Amino acid sequence: MGRYLSKKIAIYLITFLFAVTLNWVVPRLVPGDPITSLLARFSGLEGGREILQSYFVQTFGLDKPLWSQYLGFWRSLFMGDLGISITRFPSPVIDIIKTAIIYDFIILLPSIVLSWIIGNKMGALSGVSKRADNFLMPVFYFLTSSPYFWFALVVSYFLGIVLGIFPISHAYSAAMTPGWNWAFIVDFIMHWFMPFITMFLVQLGGWAIGMRNMIIYETNTNYSRYMESLGASKRLIRNYGYRNGILPQVTGLAISLGTIISGGVLTQVVFAYPGLGYTMVQAIKQSDYFLIQGCFLFLILMVLAANFIVDIVYMIIDPRVRHSYSEEA
């Protein structure tokens, strides 16, 4: 058990180191620099641009050699300092992320958990009922093959523009002031619904297809046939099949977390929903090094943390993993 964990943690640390370094290097490989971009449209008295330029370069330490910027970056990172945003000067990046990440959680967490649970149940149903299968499978295939941003546009068009039920963008209405009152909560949920349902439905299809195939496979295995010959009920056989089928689905969840989180980024852009993804796309458009780094860092952390949780869950639900490691130790 301890070995299992320490091995996993080591892998996570290495991944983290590489991902964060890449994330630091890539924006800096692009020709040009954020200050020039920031001031590209500066209009004013001649000479004003130079004054600002030198001021910014000093403030953000961009005049230092790259290696020293890189070391400084890690040093501040360990102290929880992600720097100051260039485009949202003088807000610290960590403050911007703290506000944004809430929106990621409220979309991603329920959509991942619910789509996984409901998708597996529906897939199981599809696997045992031919009639349900004929109807559900095309829907599942349609959902799972839809790119997130495209599906978001479809949802936005039908539920937002054509039917006019849900607002198509932002976290709450313009005339609203945030507060703990019913009007605001209802308004907030109305705005939350379309990004949520987009994420939920696209993920749902994949889980359902996976579970359907697992159930069909499991109910045709020797142990199922043996149970059948012993006179076990169809229901009991299905339950055993389901429990065996769930294991690859957990692994599947771990594998697809990266795709889901990047899908969340695009969905947020379509709905102008102000989470990390939306913030990061804005930052990239304006070459705000520090904000890009911060957002990306948190997206990496989210993927890693979620994977870690899945790993632990896997260990708990799969006795083979649990036993293999504890016996060796």
Add this chain to the structure above:
Amino acid sequence: MRKRVALLLVVLLLVFSSSIALAAERHETLVVGGGPWNPATNWNPLYPQRTSATVGLVYETLFAYNPETNVYKPWLAERGEWVSDTVYEVELRSEARWSDGEPLTAADVVFTYELARDNDLPYTPIWRQLEEVNELSPTKVQFVFGDPSYQEWQIELYSRPIVPKHIWKDIPGDQLLIVANENPVGSGPYKAGEGGSDRIVWDRDDNWWANEVFGQPQPKRVVEMIIPENNVALGMLMQRTLDLSNYFIPGIPAIKNSFGLNTWFDDAPYMLQANTAVLYLNNQRAPMDDVAFRRALAHAVNPEVIVERVFEFMVPASDPTGLFGGWMAYHDPDVAREYGFGYNPEYAVQLLDEAGYVDADGDGWRDLPDGTAMSFEIIVPAGWTDWMESIRIISDHFRAIGINANPAFPDQSVYENRMFTGDFDMLINNYGANVSGSPFTYWNWIANHNIHREQATEGNFGRYDNQELFDLIVEFNKVLPMTEESLAIASQIQRILLEDMPAIPFWQNGMWSTSQSEWWTNWPSEHNPDGYPSTWGGYWQMGGVDMLINLRSTK
């Protein structure tokens, strides 16, 4: 079952009651989009990258300027004039007050300028021409110049926010650009409200000093939504959740009537003009260093095709001089007629043939007179769909007369880097060609003299070198506006630019503005030209606040 019905009823009731409450607030809220790209984090009037509406809504300028009517409207000032060649005097309005109740006086104006004299601020260079600023009385300010630049001063008058001395005098010099200035104390009609990461909120100051002078702005609250994609802005207009969009939205002419959307003009060109889009030619590279070649290019393109296919008639083709709006006061129609250019491919071919740009090797493309093959790349930033389509058309037109030109779309930061360092053949740009109170803005950008350095950031990206023209532009700045002398210099500048054609103005980008009238009416338009329908940074004092005053709620 009964429980479920009850639950459903409760939910419906909640949704219903909250929508009623919302509608009441909505009638007092103006929702706009297109100005800011980031949420509000900075309300510092001295810092140019501040939340843009800070100047105009919270801090005010001495004058306002309406680019459509070319009229300077005294704002904090009651009047201002040149009392001699080097002395400008401003009489302030005695009513002017800060939002904390303190009077706004000459001392604040003097302080605002002396702040830039004693510290390094973006407007510190004004002291290259200014010698002293004096408080003659609590409402009278005197600006004494050494060597006044009259044209720039006109722009300065409506650009510089006046800051309260009693607050800013306590801020140390090295903090002036750093402070975020949350809870700004200004003199304007709005105060910073509580925004979010996807919006900026401004709450009306009901005690604004000018309620009696100019009238009270109607929206109790102005909300600027941050919208990352143009199609979202269009959807919000259709859903009636956005009142005014200042984004470029393709297709407006086609859907305008069916969705009840308003534009400035009922018909083409629909939009007001905001700036001139110019094709920069790299004058440092052959054959763009040859006047005949440059003039041939100018005659080879039909901008009407761009206007029609890319912009659906939402913008007009540019005048050959590149001037528009208030700048037209200096336009010389004779020069434009005699030296101007227009779509004439036969003439372009003739110019090229005469100058020796013929197809020497028989590959179908023209070559340099010495026989070397030529090919060109025209660049605009990736994702700027309107410009991308435009340079496809321009390339086609060049290719039609045998010039091998190809469009390319680098990322914006790469594009800007190549533009500033002169690493390009041709590109479209408009950064410094924005509407202003003086054509000096345009000329000092298209033929800027700061080209002999690593990065040319002030304009003239093609690095066209003509000292005579540079001197004329400086001279234009240094003579009193709209005098015979200044008009004569303006004509000469236009003639040289047209004769030499260092860069080619092709079309005018629009002051994109589309509104709907579900919640607010009386939008500024050709029928109601009082105010300017823009929420872009720098435009609030160019008629944006007038728009807020003139709007009417539909309640």
